[in-house]
Amino acid sequence: xxxxxxxxxxxxxxxxxxxxxxxxxxxxxxxxxxxxxxxxxxxxxxxxxxxxxxxxxxxxxxxxxxxxxxxxxxxxxxxxxxxxxxxxxxxxxxxxxxxxxxxxxxxxxxxxxxxxxxxxxxxxxxxxxxxxxxxxxxxxxxxxxxxxxxxxx
Numbered sequence: 001x002x003x004x005x006x007x008x009x010x011x012x013x014x015x016x017x018x019x020x021x022x023x024x025x026x027x028x029x030x031x032x033x034x035x036x037x038x039x040x041x042x043x044x045x046x047x048x049x050x051x052x053x054x055x056x057x058x059x060x061x062x063x064x065x066x067x068x069x070x071x072x073x074x075x076x077x078x079x080x081x082x083x084x085x086x087x088x089x090x091x092x093x094x095x096x097x098x099x100x101x102x103x104x105x106x107x108x109x110x111x112x113x114x115x116x117x118x119x120x121x122x123x124x125x126x127x128x129x130x131x132x133x134x135x136x137x138x139x140x141x142x143x144x145x146x147x148x149x150x151x152x153x
Contacts (some may be wrong), residue, residue, distance in 0.1 A: 008089055012036035017088035019113045021048040021078060023059055025094035030067050033076040040088055042116075049078035059070040082116045 008014040014037060018029040021043040033039045043049055048058060053071060070076035085091060097107035114128040 005089060014089040016093040017042060017085050018094060019043075019116070020094035020096075021052065021093060022094065022096070025047075025092075025123055026052070026059060026062060026067075026093060028094060029076060029078075030070065033067070033070040036075075038074070039070075039076050039095075040084055041076070042082055042085065043078065043080060045110075046080050052076070052078035058113075059063065083111075085116070117144055 005014070012035070016032045016037045016039045018025045018032070018137075019042045021029065021041045025041065025043075026048075029039045041052065042051065050056075051058045053066045054069060055071070057064050062122060067076055089134060092131045093110060093113045095113050097105045097110060099105045
């Protein structure tokens with residue numbers, strides 16, 4: 001299964017999912033699409049996918065010209081429909097981890113993303129998602145050791 005996944009990555013046939021289309025997720029999605037992968041971006045804020053699809057800017061430092069050709073070519077799509085994660089081979093979670101009142105990382109966005117990804121039928125077994133044949137990687141800016149042990153396979 002890993003060899004098959006790596007072959008899809010090497011040949012750029014893998015579809016990449018990016019959860020969270022903010023200042024980390026959108027540039028990451030654009031980078032993967034520019035590298036030749038098909039990318040589906042997911043966000044719970046319906047304005048972000050709509051802006052991406054329509055070529056409107058919601059991040060000051062990234063202009064629509066950075067992605068509109070990718071949307072037109074079908075290499076970048078954005079949606080609020082998390083059932084589309086069935087289409088991806090790898091999921092990258094790029095959601096905020098703000099500090100709570102106790103100055104501890106609030107992992108609720110990461111946990112919500114995990115629950116959404118878990119509901120998919122085709123994405124990862126190597127992290128916390130039970131979607132076969134795909135890989136999920138969660139990266140956050142919280143201190144080492146703050147990810148719940150239940151996320152680790």
